[in-house]
Amino acid sequence: MPSSRTTGPSDLMGKGPTTRARIIDDAIRVASVEGLGGLTIGRLAELTGMSKSGLFAHFASREAVELAVLVAAISRFRDGVVLPAVREPRGEPRIRALVKGWHRWANDSATMPGGCILTHAAAELDDRPGPARELVADAWRQWNETLRRAAAIAVEEGHFRADLDTMLFAFQLQGIILSAHQSQRLLRAPGTAARLFRAVDALIDWARPVPGSARPPRRSRG
Amino acid sequence: MPSSRTTGPSDLMGKGPTTRARIIDDAIRVASVEGLGGLTIGRLAELTGMSKSGLFAHFASREAVELAVLVAAISRFRDGVVLPAVREPRGEPRIRALVKGWHRWANDSATMPGGCILTHAAAELDDRPGPARELVADAWRQWNETLRRAAAIAVEEGHFRADLDTMLFAFQLQGIILSAHQSQRLLRAPGTAARLFRAVDALIDWARPVPGSARPPRRSRG
DNA sequence: GGACTAACAGATCGATCGTTCTATTTTACA
DNA sequence: TGTAAAATAGAACGATCGATCTGTTAGTCC
Numbered sequence: 454m455p456s457s458r459t460t461g462p463s464d465l466m467g468k469g470p471t472t473r474a475r476i477i478d479d480a481i482r483v484a485s486v487e488g489l490g491g492l493t494i495g496r497l498a499e500l501t502g503m504s505k506s507g508l509f510a511h512f513a514s515r516e517a518v519e520l521a522v523l524v525a526a527i528s529r530f531r532d533g534v535v536l537p538a539v540r541e542p543r544g545e546p547r548i549r550a551l552v553k554g555w556h557r558w559a560n561d562s563a564t565m566p567g568g569c570i571l572t573h574a575a576a577e578l579d580d581r582p583g584p585a586r587e588l589v590a591d592a593w594r595q596w597n598e599t600l601r602r603a604a605a606i607a608v609e610e611g612h613f614r615a616d617l618d619t620m621l622f623a624f625q626l627q628g629i630i631l632s633a634h635q636s637q638r639l640l641r642a643p644g645t646a647a648r649l650f651r652a653v654d655a656l657i658d659w660a661r662p663v664p665g666s667a668r669p670p671r672r673s674r675g
Numbered sequence: 676m677p678s679s680r681t682t683g684p685s686d687l688m689g690k691g692p693t694t695r696a697r698i699i700d701d702a703i704r705v706a707s708v709e710g711l712g713g714l715t716i717g718r719l720a721e722l723t724g725m726s727k728s729g730l731f732a733h734f735a736s737r738e739a740v741e742l743a744v745l746v747a748a749i750s751r752f753r754d755g756v757v758l759p760a761v762r763e764p765r766g767e768p769r770i771r772a773l774v775k776g777w778h779r780w781a782n783d784s785a786t787m788p789g790g791c792i793l794t795h796a797a798a799e800l801d802d803r804p805g806p807a808r809e810l811v812a813d814a815w816r817q818w819n820e821t822l823r824r825a826a827a828i829a830v831e832e833g834h835f836r837a838d839l840d841t842m843l844f845a846f847q848l849q850g851i852i853l854s855a856h857q858s859q860r861l862l863r864a865p866g867t868a869a870r871l872f873r874a875v876d877a878l879i880d881w882a883r884p885v886p887g888s889a890r891p892p893r894r895s896r897g
Numbered sequence: 898g899g900a901c902t903a904a905c906a907g908a909t910c911g912a913t914c915g916t917t918c919t920a921t922t923t924t925a926c927a
Numbered sequence: 928t929g930t931a932a933a934a935t936a937g938a939a940c941g942a943t944c945g946a947t948c949t950g951t952t953a954g955t956c957c
Contacts, residue, residue, distance in 0.1 A: 472934085486802045490712045494915065506917085507935040515915060567802035576798035579861040580708045580789035590861050597862070624858065624870050625877070628850030635853060636846065639801040639812050640819065648846050655847070659881050694904085716945065728947085729905040737945060 473511045473521075476501055478564075480522045486567030488577045489519050489585065519585050526570050527592045534558045535599055544610035545657060548603045548626075552653050555630055556646065559637075568638045572631070597623050604660070614662040625656055695733045695743075698723055700786075702744045708789030710799045711741050711807065741807050748792050749814045756780050757821055766832035767879060770825045770848075774875050777852055778868065781859075790860045794853070819845050826882070836884040847878055 479500045483491050494515060498508040512518045534554035541550040559569040567573065575593060578586040600623035607613040613622075633649035636642045701722045705713050716737060720730040734740045756776035763772040781791040789795065797815060800808040822845035829835040835844075855871035858864045 488710075488712070488799060490710070493913085495913070504936045505915090506937075509916075510934070573798055575857060575861050576795055577710060579857070586861075590863075593857070594862055618873075621870055621873055621877070624854050625851070625874050627857070628852075628854030628874070629847065630850075631853040631857060632846050632850030635797060635801070635815070635849070639797050640816055641812075648843055651840075651843055652847050652850070655843070655881065659877065715943085717943070726906045727945090728907075731946075732903095732905070 472501070472503075476503075476508060476511060476518075477521055477525045480518060481526055481564065481570055482566055484522055485565035485570045485573065488573050489522070490577065492518055492522065494518075516583075516585070520588065522570075523574060523585060523588045523592075526574075527588070529564075530558065530571060530592070530596075535596075538603075544607040544612040548600075548607060548657065549653065551600065551603060552626070552630070552650070556633070556649065559634055560646075568634060572634050597627060600626050607660070611662065613657075613660040617660050622656070622660055626653070629653060629656065694723070694725075698725075698730060698733060698740075699743055699747045702740060703748055703786065703792055704788055706744055707787035707792045707795065710795050711744070712799065714740055714744065716740075738805075738807070742810065744792075745796065745807060745810045745814075748796075749810070751786075752780065752793060752814070752818075757818075760825075766829040766834040770822075770829060770879065771875065773822065773825060774848070774852070774872070778855070778871065781856055782868075790856060794856050819849060822848050829882070833884065835879075835882040839882050844878070844882055848875070851875060851878065 476497055480492055480497055483496065483500070492515070494505050494509055497518070498505045501508060512521065534551070534557075538547055538550040538554050541547045559565075559572070571589060571592060574585075574589045578589050601619045604613060604617065604619040604622040604626075608615060608617055608619065629649060629652045632652075633645055636645040636648070642648075698719055702714055702719055705718065705722070714737070716727050716731055719740070720727045723730060734743065756773070756779075760769055760772040760776050763769045781787075781794070793811060793814060796807075796811045800811050823841045826835060826839065826841040826844040826848075830837060830839055830841065851871060851874045854874075855867055858867040858870070864870075
């Protein structure tokens, strides 16, 4: 059985792309723990068992390594969290799938021993202008929009009340996610996972239609 | 009028402590934007107009600079956010004061142009064992406990329902705070402040006693 | 005002940073 | 199997890192 690499290419190409993917694999692990600032040519060379120049030949600059790592991580996030969730039923189940997918993602210590690399990068880059910052910011904006649209769909389905502020809901849900990440990684608080899902339950309850003023969902109106 | 330095000492001592405080002042600004990893002896020397060795003489090591910065920031946080809030009336007003104090703190671009330095440090250190990590983790644990106790007091006052899970409430409130910080600093989303306070309103509403099953608050029982 | 001390500057150290150069090895292909 | 190309290694560059040393200035106290 081959490695569990997700950046891995096929066997049809030369060994260049495969070692490049292996470098990025290791780089993601490093950046997960120490941040993008921990991505050093010498360090990555040591990790992959290559020479500095041999490793460096795969990239144009150190910044290119950083960007490649972010692009790979964002791609993994889409494939591992967002896409599986949109295959779930519309409305509340999809929202729960998004949260569950994120929880799996952030706790996969094999590929990211230091927790979500994009959360780390978000804090690291939020005041450092440049392409890396824009990459991460756009990824988080997309994630926020994914959450908002999922909430809007839940409104359409009648799972959530019609006057729900979907932007506020996305804001709240993202807060739960960030709080869980900090509780887990920094505070090492026991029972964090349970608290995460309880908070999601509470938020979803809060977003539900008020029993008295129930209306038929949009789909059954036609 | 002297500078607005909060780390500032009295005029009774030599000039040593005052320059040390000035160094830490600048260091907090740097770390707010670039993180603790951006704290370089050469950089701080350039910022304060000193020589590297002259600056370094005030600390035992680079790590000592890092710790001094964190201790100073945590002290400022207590004085600027926590202490003013506990002087507010018990219960819901105090909770709102905590949030408002944090919002002021995180948006004081004069002392922290890159947002809350402790939020930045939390993400930066969460997987790097050492005294700096413990310092930041303890500070956040204390903040979490402050939020939880404020919620417990609100329960006592009858502002919140008796069966409220105060740990969950602190978790949720911290999530709102972190979401607001990310929305502000990374996404640069307009209307973030308004959304922060709307989310707090919603959370407090959610924590309130259910109108039908109202009980007299604990204090008026005696 | 002279002696003592704290505060600071200047020079320098070895290590590591990103990067570039030239060699050498390995792979792909005809 | 020979050959062009791709992949990697080795050595070296200037810059900066944290840290140490020896001087020199500036403030304090008798």
